[in-house]
Amino acid sequence: MRLFFDARYIRTDFHDGISRYSAELAQAVADAASAHRTEVTFLIHDERQRAFLPKGAITLTIHSPTSAKEPFASLLLNRHRPDVVFSPMQTIGSGGRRFRLILTLHDTIYYRHRTPPRALPWYVRVGWRLFHLSYWPQRWTLNAADLVATVSETSARQFARVRLTKRPVVVIPNAPQRLAALLPEGTAISAGPVRNLVYMGSFMPYKNVETLVTAMRQLPDHTLHLLSRITPERRAELTALAGGASVVFHDGVTDAAYAALLADDAALVTTSLDEGYGLPVAEALELGVPAVVTDMEIFREVAGDGALYVDPLDPEAVVSAVRSLDDPGVRERLIAAGTAHIGAFDWKRSAEILLSAARDLVRR
Known part of the structure; x- marks a missing residue:
């Protein structure tokens, strides 16, 4: 053929x-x-x-x-x-x-x-x-x-x-791509409490990054990393919304830097209102990183029991989900379920x- x-x-x-x-x-x-x-x-x-x-x-x-x-x-x-x-x-x-x-x-x-x-x-x-x-x-x-x-x-x-x-x-x-291959040899995925929240995606309105930024006001011991390229105007809007919370704009990163951020006491987060697939979620789970995501059909397919699902319009729900990751049992359960589920892809x-x-x- x-x-x-x-x-x-x-x-x-x-x-x-x-x-x-x-x-x-x-x-x-x-x-x-x-x-x-x-x-x-x-x-x-x-x-x-x-x-x-x-x-x-x-x-x-x-x-x-x-x-x-x-x-x-x-x-x-x-x-x-x-x-x-x-x-x-x-x-x-x-x-x-x-x-x-x-x-x-x-x-x-x-x-x-x-x-x-x-x-x-x-x-x-x-x-x-x-x-x-x-x-x-x-x-x-x-x-x-x-x-x-x-x-x-x-x-x-x-x-x-x-x-x-x-x-x-x-x-x-x-x-998902195998992000672990991009990490320096010998690098282990952090197993401690989550301190970094990683968002990989655009800043179009339906991506609803506003909920994540608003939630950060109640998570003073966490840092939100926004990885993608962003216009100055959009950056100014989100900075004002953060109200002094710890939000870092990376304005574009390499795949290796993306992997390193996920490996550093992190969780993948997204409160998007709509998605075609959600590849960053799959990549995080494959790397052994927990995720907090919108409760929608495609994310259920991609993540299975390997994510915490939240109402994307409720910052309090995001805060609660992130806080629950302080429990080692919750983290371990999510990581194990996510790794097993994404293995089928x-x-x-x-x-x-x-x-x-x-x-x-x-x-x-």
Whole structure:
């Protein structure tokens, strides 16, 4: 079987969610391909993307996914005779294709929050907003595939509720990166009382960082670390809201620094009002760090019994949950449950699901 894996969404500066998903799954697929008698070719648009692919990977360079040529991508790929094309997104042109096609829609969050990623060209951002005004463009896009992939059971249920596609849906789970590998050799995850609260995520309104900052007024012996890049205006708003509480703005960190902060008497915290997946939660649990998170469906799927769940609009609930982590028994229970639960989210398993699905399409 000849599988073309669309790796054009891998970023060469820093990973976002789609980029990391693409890179991690690409490595796992390459590792498992021989057992499935599969030849994998990775589609790229930038030579620098080779550095993020498995050593010795076969690549095919084509246009960028934001190019005006994208609607005609299948006509180009037909010349190279793939059996199956897998894309970690859903925008690759499907018209005139002579191969099986698996498209991916990670979640439906952009129907509820339509602000597109800022890195996209202006004309793509305009199209993005228009595309998400109704489900019909998405239905038309996904129904052009043979199979639709998504990253969680929660997303699959959301697709079914709004009848987003008549194609079969397969869950190829997202999985956490192994942050422990980024720590200095011999570094142990602190097992003492939690003193640092770590938030990894954007500062968009629905992320509801305000609840975390407000809760800090009642946690004078804790420090809240806000890791992501932030505008001066947003920083000023949150600083005023903190009222002198210990809040540190890191304005962007490396993965290694992120791992080090989580390893230092920390808990992962988020009071987001909506999420597509919640990768930072998964990463914390995999590292053996407790989490305090919003009580929502996707976090229940990702964290299981490995997190404390709170009302995201209630700072008092956050304070109470954080205080409960002072109890060694509570911490140990959460860490054990979280580590066991997140162990089921593994890139090797995800690769096996993708390769098996591709093989079934070819057989049909």
